[in-house]
Amino acid sequence: MTATVPPAIVPTTTVPPATALPRLPDEAACLQTVARLKAAHEPRVVVVGNPNTGKTTLINAVAGTNLKVGNWAGVTVEKREARLSVQGRPLLLLDLPGAYSLSPHTPEELITRTALLDEGPDVILNVLDAGNLERNLYLTLQLMDFHVPVAVALNLVDEAREKGLTVDAAALSRVLGVPVIETVASKGQGTGKLLDTALKGATLGIGVRYPQAIEAAAADLITRMAELPTLPPHAHRYLALALLEGDPSVRGRLSATGHLPLIDAADAHLAALDAEGVDALIEIAEARYARAGDLARVAVPRAEARRTLSERLDRLALHPLLGIPIFLALVLLVFRLTFSVASPFVDLIGGPLQTTLAGWAAAALAWFPLGRDLVVGAIIPGVGTVLSFLPTLLVLYLAMSFLEDSGYMARAAFLMDRIMRGLGLDGRAFIPLILGFGCNVPAVSATRTLERRSDRVVVSMILPFMSCSARLPVYVVFAAALFPRSGSWIVWSMYILGMAVAFAFAWALRRTSFPAEGGGVLLELPPYRFPAWRVLWKHAWRRTASFAKRARTTVLATVAGVWLLLALPAVAGGKFATVAPQDSVFGRVSEAVSPIFAPLGFGNWQATGALVPGFIAKEVVVGTLGQIYLGEQAAAPAPLSLWTGVQGAVIATWDTIKTSVSAIPTVLALPRLGTDTTADQKTPLAQALAAAFTPAAGLAYLVFVLLYTPCIVTVGAIAQEHGRRIAWITVAYQMGIAWGMGFLTYQLARLWM
Amino acid sequence: MGERTLDALNPGEAAHVVDLDRLHPLRRRLLELGFVRGARVMVVRRAPMGDPVELRVGGTDLALRASDLLGIRVRE
Structure with a gap:
């Protein structure tokens, strides 16, 4: 371990655009996170992304032969991890299963969510499909509800350009407030400096500002959580929002660990919101999509309508008579x-x-x-x-x-x-x-x-x-x-x-x-x-x-x-x-x-x-x-x-x-x-x-x-x-x-x- | 120009989401995949046996069974 740990650099370009309301992270907590990152003997970088973003290929390109494949405890979902050294600095790369969101629907998504809560991640490396930014950014914004620095790998940029999209990684970095690295994992492009950039540059980013009533309810829940040492502090905001979304798996987990008062408090908030005609699940999803849409429009300023290879192939493969x-x-x-x-x-x-x-x-x-x-x-x-x-x-x-x-x-x-x-x-x-x-x-x-x-x-x-x-x-x-x-x-x-x-x-x-x-x-x-x-x-x-x-x-x-x-x-x-x-x-x-x-x-x-x-x-x-x-x-x-x-x-x-x-x-x-x-x-x-x-x-x-x-x-x-x-x-x-x-x-x- | 459920659309037609039935079994997932109010949904095709139905929302192609389209209300 060298003494010259690079300081966490906050990009100078994190000026939020007019369309987004910046979430102002608690400054003390922010400094704490940065300090932890610096002090961590072996920082844990977790890799998260939607299915079909080329994440596995990316991990293979980055980790090469250091990749160890096993199973997550108790389930038959593959666990991929690698101990690497980036510029003489050790780090643990942990690939989490593909997930569309952090409200789990599949065993894979449950693992991803659980790992984010329990594995003590120091940096989240979020892999995005450049050709389908809006949906991919939904997960990014959900990740930003965690108090963990994020870096983005904008993958499949070649494919997006073939589709006729103009992808602007610098603009995305500016509006998202985190480093964004363009990659074409299948050709090894951009993968060399990916980890280095992620380690040095990852920041909390600019997440979503939810409607006032929801923010108020979340803030109350977060205050209650501060008194509960069993809940990991980096997950407070995420947990509060998941409770307001009525996420059954989070409710189940919290009630199993004896946090019933917290669930009762969330239910009281939900009843109050409902009385005002606010459906929290919908409002939260809409707020995320509104922001994801804004971000996507900045990152992909121009999209030609071009018929893709996939559409042509599907015409044949899914043909009413020939398909079967x-x-x-x-x-x-x-x-x-x-x-x-x-x-x-x-x-x-x-x-x-x-x-x-x-x-x-x-x-x-x-x-x-x-x-x-x-x-x-x-x-x-x-x-x-x-x-x-x-x-x-x-x-x-x-x-x-x-x-x-x-x-x-x-x-x-x-x-x-x-x-x-x-x-x-x-x-x-x-x-x-x-x-x-x-x-x-x-x-x-x-x-x-x-x-x-x-x-x-x-x-x-x-x-x-x-x-x-x-x-x-x-x-x-x-x-x-x-x-x-x-x-x-x-x-x-x-x-x-x-x-x-x-x-x-x-x-x-x-x-x-x-x-x-x-x-x-x-x-x-x-x-x-x-x-x-x-x-x-x-x-x-x-x-x-x-x-x-x-x-x-x-x-x-x-x-x-x-x-x-x-x-x-x-x-x-x-x-x-x-x-x-x-x-x-x-x-x-x-x-x-x-x-x-x-x-x-x-x-x-x-x-x-x-x-x-x-x-x-x-x-x-x-x-x-x-x-x-x-x-x-x-x-x-x-x-x-x-x-x-x-x-x-x-x-x-x-x-x-x-x-x-x-x-x-x-x-x-x-x-x-x-x-x-x-x-x-x-x-x-x-x-x-x-x-x-x-x-x-x-x-x-x-x-x-x-x-x-x-x-x-x-x-x-x-x-x-x-x-x-x-x-x-x-x-x-x-x-x-x-x-x-x-x-x-x-x-x-x-x-x- | 009135409201319809998504199953009424023919392949090639598109419409905007009004809302999802509160009891829709996929409500949460559909919201996460972009079936939010105002989003444009296109019916791409039906499977050879008439069901399921391929939809396009945002940049995502996905398929739902016709019975699950009933709970999605749309307007032109």
Whole structure:
């Protein structure tokens, strides 16, 4: 820490314009704030702004690799912070979630508001969209009701100029009374000196002077607050105004902390104002908008009417006839991209890479058979399972972030709102459901875009019925074995059945446990924007990595558990790890459980046993069926020399990259409907399945695989988002529904087949 | 020239806000987004299935359901 802390410079240009009445901050408090700023060993700069102002891009540009991403305590909203040094001076940069106002409507806004109250901010860095100043300034003016110095980053100035606006940052600084720095975050313009200017120049600014009756009531409340040491002094004016606005969250917080007399005083003021015909909520909003309008007219003196790219794109994207087909085509494109690009990598990880590693491990541990079997039989496949999810997730997350950040997701919600209404949901809920077809895991985290908790829970609970890509191999194998003629119909009907069950279940949940919360629906349609690749990549990478971290323990434990049960002999004289599957504990337990599935037509231990690893990942069901029916023991692979192994892995990786890249053009081709191609080559497994299952039982088995408990990773994601209780309930009712639907399918199918 | 509720406007038409129903479920948020007295609101388009409705107020484009337009009174 250097001794030469720069003094807080009050710009000489803070002469208020004639249109605005200056709020004269209490001078002593002002000096106190400045002193605190100077003395703060590590000043806290909080970054606040409306959604879609390019705030995240700005933070990335400013903080770079110092940015630490975590979660806010107790909620799944991302917390971004960075410890930086500006001209040798340390500071803590804290990015608050996007907010339209400080009267919270979403969990994100509640966090922003709470952080402003509790995190002791020394400077507020307010990010504005230069193209939409009036609305953005509403938040700025609300921020100025706090007693915290403000600096403004006027972002997206390039976009505003393309819209035909003339943006004058100097004029805005003059009328607002705080430093204003023009930035184009996506190109790194203006971001270099941003923090330095904010630290040195931030001032309290010229906020709003509300109508006299309201100012008087606020002043009285502030006087009362002065005697309450528990209320942070920098928030007194904000709290007083929020009480007069009737902000339910502030009232709730104050009453929970024992400030009932304050609420009573506010209510008395509100009653008096009402008697005079003053609606404080409206008067306050109007005063802020009047001032925001004045400020915007000074900052943007000239606006040509120019039709923007967004308007032209929307003409197509929201077209009465083409809008929905375009949306569906885009979804299809995302999935084809995901699977064409990712599946070669998935195959590589699941195949050659694992075999090579297993070979090495087997060779290295030859002297210790038990350890070798554990590593080869459990640990490598376990890690492999987690890894094989990653390419799919990375591509899917990239595509999802692109659609989100570009502004298209908001359009999708607009198009789909009408359909979702019957379920008490709004259009935004359609997106996680669609993503569920790819992989349920990112779909669960996508429920965060929904405002109401009950909506998030309902969507997460029905999501696993959407047939994710991991279930497809099971359908394909069974369709080829049992229904060689109508395979594609079988596969399609699984998807449709999953959706039907999901919708029916949402309807039922709404009528029982999670009634739709009332309240209107408001969808913002932000301008289209080409997202910065760096930000997209960072997002996708971080989400994927956090998935890997979360999944590895559960998946490893489950795989090791299954391996152990398969290795433990249940018969006298059986030897550990070499026992035949049907004589293992696993086999015996499966056998004991299997009568439960007799009414579904597959009450044998083989079919039942294969469902168990399906908890880990549903595509494993096929592998396990193979192991059981064909007696393929998980025999130790032949040991490879180090060199052959490396060679093999390099060649395989290169082939993978080639396949993956060459798949990109074919993504644009029409999708192949159906899976009949697999029918002509009846594999040994298909033959075994055809012998073991009647068509009716096979169909029931597929229905069960479609509907039963999602993979353990999805359960983990649901637990993380909504708590263990909801996760367990989901597991339980899905088992029940899967059984019931399997039973119905088998009994009905028997009548026809 | 009389007062109407916002749902009566056709795409492309604009009007000025008179007031929001006191019981409007989105009253607070709409005020914050600029639905204050005198503000100009334009109906941009309706969604393919007729609902929701895209509106433009200030520089903001947003969509509301037709049922939520009933509580917004406007005049030319």
